Amino acid sequence: MERYFEAVTVEDGWRKGPWIPQEDKLLIEHVNLHGEGRWNSVSELSGLRRSGKSCRLRWVNYLRPDLKKGKITPEEENVILELHALWGNRWSTIARSLPGRTDNEIKNYWRTHFKKSKPSKNIEKARARFLRQQQQQHQAVPPPPPPQDDMRTIMNQVAQITLAQEMQQEMAYMYPLPYALQQQGGASHGCVVDGPAAAAEDASWGSLWNLDDVHHDAERVCRGCLQVQDQVLTFY
DNA sequence: AATAGACTCAACCGCCATGGG
DNA sequence: GCCCATGGCGGTTGAGTCTAT
Missing domain, CATH: 1.10.10.60 (Homeodomain-like)
Known part of the structure; x- marks a missing residue:
């Protein structure tokens, strides 16, 4: 004391x-x-x-009396990952989607769990490009407010596809040999890395990357990509 | 049991946006 | 239009705690 x-x-x-x-x-x-x-x-x-x-x-x-004490739950973690993929380090915006959590708390959580290695410039660029496209296509629509749940999910999935493509290129550059082997070994589906279905565990770029996981999940992920592309086409 | 390294989280700092005079 | 006060936000720091060796 x-x-x-x-x-x-x-x-x-x-x-x-x-x-x-x-x-x-x-x-x-x-x-x-x-x-x-x-x-x-x-x-x-x-x-x-x-x-x-x-x-x-x-x-x-x-x-504040409405603060939620205790650990971030897996559900909250998923939301953080989704929204961070969409909005980047806009902690206060992310926090608005998590009642009882503060921007500081989310920021700290992200830093601790996912910031071990920075997302690459390519990934950042991909996200920026995606957001730009969204803005161009919906000029009348204000910049992303915390969207409705279904809209949020779809937008996030679009972002994941964009990121996946970007990350695929990057992986090929960074790990040419394992990447080539992986391509030969089973991921001949035309898409390789994580997708929307795996957003929760895989969107935590960098440190959580695991080539084995990539290989193992490839099929599941590609199914997810196709589903999402259908959803997106329907949406637009 | 001791210690080093990793992790957690409260708090501060600096910058920016906004509104009022 | 300019200046200043204020609030909000994101980045960073550092002390305390936990965990592995």
Whole structure:
């Protein structure tokens, strides 16, 4: 407990570092009284010696009553993977699709579990291209809000196909020999890498790549690709 | 039991967008 | 139109905890 009081007070008078329970209490009381927002007035009204930014962050990431505590579930992980494939590092947007989870939490989770190696430039480019195409085709439609579930699924699957094609090229470049063997060995279906059906476990590029898995899943994945292409054609 | 490395997560920083004067 | 205050967001850091050796 002593350690808590080591939180530094910087020159301009704001406390920094870990929050102590009394500070949390003050902030909660303030929000209950005045509501969220106007964070810079928290210090005047509550006597809390924290900056508005610090107060907002503490509330949003830790004190909000509707926060969901505990580990990210596999279902939530799937959503994170899907939405990250679609939107990239727009954590707050992703967080809106996961009630009770914060952007910080999702960001940390992603970093811990999937960021061991960065997605390649090619993959980023593929996603950007996909988004551009979507915008061109639906100019009247505003840029991707958190979409309806079915629309989201389809758009994500389109993205997965695009990514899969891009990743296929990249794999051929990075691992020419195993890739060629794999092509000969059974993935003669015309599509190789992960697809929508495998989005959850495979969209975590880089570190989670496993050539054995690629080979093993090829058939399942290709079926998925065909199904999705049908869906997309129907949709458009 | 000790230790090093990996992992987790709260918190801070800097940048950007927005709105009001 | 410009400036400033404020809020929001994404990136990063660092201390604490866990796990493997």
